[in-house]
Amino acid sequence: MKPLFLLFLLLSSLSSEAYDRKKAAAYLRTLVTQNKIDLTDINSKFDFNGEEILAVEFDDVISENLDSIYKDLNQTRKRQYTQDYLVLRYYQLFSRNKKDNVVLSENIDRIMKLSELPFSGKTIASDLNCPPEQSYPKLNSLFNEIRKVADATFCTPLEVGTGKTFVRLSEKKNQNNYTAKSPDLTTGNYHLKRTSTQQYEATLGIRLSSGKGTKVSSQEMINRIKACINEANPFITGPKGENLKINILTPEEIKSLPVNERPAVNNISIVSPGYRANSQEYPEDISCSVITHEVFHQFGLCDEYQETDPTLQGDFSCRVITSSPSVMRDEGLHRDIIPKSLSCPCDTKICQFFMNSKYENIKKMILTEDIYQVSTKVFIEQWCKEESVTTHQLDKFPKDNDKSTYIISTEGRSLISKRYAPTEADANGVYYVGEYKMTCQCPDGNSECLRTRENVIKSIQNLSVSSYCPFINDSNKDKQTISSSLSPHPTSIKNGVLTFYRPPKIKSFLQPKQFAKILEGNCPGGESEKYTLCSQFAYKSKGSPECKVPNYCFDDSSFLGVAK
C-alpha cells in the first residue's frame, strides 16, 4: 500500500510540474533581482514557458528573500502573510519527500520568529485601540507622571475665548502604523473652542478618499457630511442648555486656521453602497442619521448597540448596551430629533376620504405615532401578538379618541394596548376605524425585553406627531418627501399631497455625559470619567480578562448621565 501511495504522489507531482523546476527557480531569482515580481504578495505568479506559476511554491527562493519580505510588511500584513504561508505551504510537509521538506520546514520556523509570535492578544488589542496598559509597567508609570502634569493644565475647563486641541491616543503613539477601523475610545482629533458661556465650537478635519469603483466624489461626500452636521448642530446640546457647533473642514480648510487651532485630520474612505459604515469608511449611500453617529465616534464616543453580526457578537460581547435614547445605540434617533416637514402622497381613496373628512380626532390620530413607531421591530416580533377586535362606525367613534394607541394594562411583565387604524372601504364604500389589541409579554429575566417594554410604555403615554407618511406602501413611498424644517407650519392637503410638520421629540443628540466627554476628552476627574471607563468595554470580548464591567455602567444615569 505504501509504495503505491508514493508512486501516486510521484506521478501526481510529475503531472503538476511539467516545467523544469530549477530553470524556473533561476528565472524567478532574475525577476526578484530586477524587481519585476512582488514576493510580499503571496499570490504573486510569474509566467514561465507559457505556464503561470505561484512564486511562493519555490521554497529556496522564498528562503533567500524571507527577511526582506518581512522587513517590507507592516504588522497587520506580516500576520496575514504568516497565515497565508502556512495555509498554502504547511500541508506540503506531509506530502513531499524529505529533501524538499528541509527548506520548507526551515522557512516555517523562521516565519514563526519573524511574525513575532506567540500571540498575546496584544496585536488585536492594538487594532481595536485598546492599548495594553499592563505593558512596560515602569515606563508606563513614568509616562503617567509626566502625563499628570501635562493633563493638569490641559484638563482645566475652557474659559470663554480659549480653546484646546485633542489628539487621539493612537495618533500620538504611532502615527505611521495606525490601521484600526473601530472608533478610538480615548478621544478624537479635534479642536474645541468656547466662544461664549453657553456656546462651544468643535473643528473636525476630514480627508476623504474614494475606494475602488466608487461613484460619489470626495467633494460630494464632504458636502453631504457638512450638510448633515449643519442640520444636526442646533440639537447638539448639553444638560445646561450649552450648544456645541461642529465645523467639518477639509485638510485645505484646516491649513487656513491659526497653527494652534489645527487638529489632526481624520481619514475616511468612500466605499461601495450597501457596505456597513464605520467611522473610517462611509458607503456612497450613507444617510444623515448614520453620518451623525459616525462623526460622534471621531469625538471619542463609543457604540452602545448590541452587535448583530454573529461573528462579532463574541468580539464585542463585553459592550455595555444602553436603553435610554442615544444616537450611539440607535441611529434612528435622528428621526426623533431633527424637526421635519413631511410631504406625503394622498391620492388614494382612503387617504382622500379620511383627510378631507369632518372627523378631526381621526385625522389627528392618523398623524400620530402608534405602538409600531415607538417600539422596536424585535420587541413586537418577538414578544407581542396583535389581534383584530372590532371595527367602529365613524359617527359612533368617541370624539375624544385622538390617539392611535392606548395602554390597557401593564401588569407584571406584560403590556396590553389597543390600537386604532382606519380601514379600507367595504363593498358598500363605507369606511371604519379598526380596533386591534396587542398583547406583549416579556419572558422572566429577559432584561432587553423588559427595558424596551418600559420605554414603550413611556412613549405611549407621550405620543408625538408621526414621523411617517400615513397610508404609505412600497409603491407610493418614493413620492414622499421628508425634509428638515426649523419652522413649524400647519397641516394641509392640496392636489393630492398631504403636508404636515413634525416637531423635535427629543431635544439633544447627546446625553449629558456624552456631551461632557466631547468637552473633556480623556481628562480624568471630570463629568465624563465614568463614561470613559464604561466605554472602554465596547470593543472587548466577554471572555477577555479585561472585561470587568463595573455595575454602575449598567445604569444609564451613571454611564450617560440620564436623569433618574
Added chain:
Amino acid sequence: MKLILALLMLSSVNAVTITQMQSSSEASSTQKFEVTQKSMVYEKRSNLFDLSQDFRLGEFVNKEKGPRLTYRKRLEEMKKKIRLADTVLKKNGGGFNDLSGNSPHDVFFALDGYRVSSDSAVFEELRSIFNDLLKENWKHQKGVRLDLESKKVIRVDKEKEEDRREFVYLHFCNNNSTPAICYFKDSGYLFLK
C-alpha cells in the same frame, strides 16, 4: 501525525459549513451553506447582497448527489490546509483566527470555525465556491417569502405553504431607509429595492 490523520478522517463524517458575513450601514447579512453526506442546506437571513431580486428567506435544501460531493471535496481540501496551519500556530500559542483580519465590518467567510478574511490568500477560492453554491437549484424548505405582488407574507414549512398574512408595510418595514428594510421573526431581513 496519527492524530492529524484521525482528525482529517473525522471531519469527513460531519457537515462542512461555509458562511459569508457581509454588513451594510443598517444590517448584517449572513448566508450559510451546510454540506452533509446526505444533503446541502442553504440558510439565508437577508437578501441585502442578492444579485437578482429574490424575496425569500429561511432554509433551502438541495439533495442532488453530484454537486454535493464536489463541494464537499473542495471545502474539505481547503479546510485540511487551514486546519494544518492552525495546528502549527496553536503550538506557538495562538491559532489561525488570531491572524485573520479582524476589521469589524469587513466581508469574510467562516469555514466551520475558521475565519477567512478578505486579505487571505484563499479568500477568492472560497468566494468562488460560495458563488457556485448560490447558483445551485435550491428548494425553499422553511422560512418566509413575499408573493409576486409583495402584498402577502407567506410562511413556508417543510417546503409547503403554512400560512399567508397581510404584508403590513409599516409593521414589517423601516420606511425611512432606502431600500426599505423588513424584519421577519426567525427568518431575517428583506430589503425591498
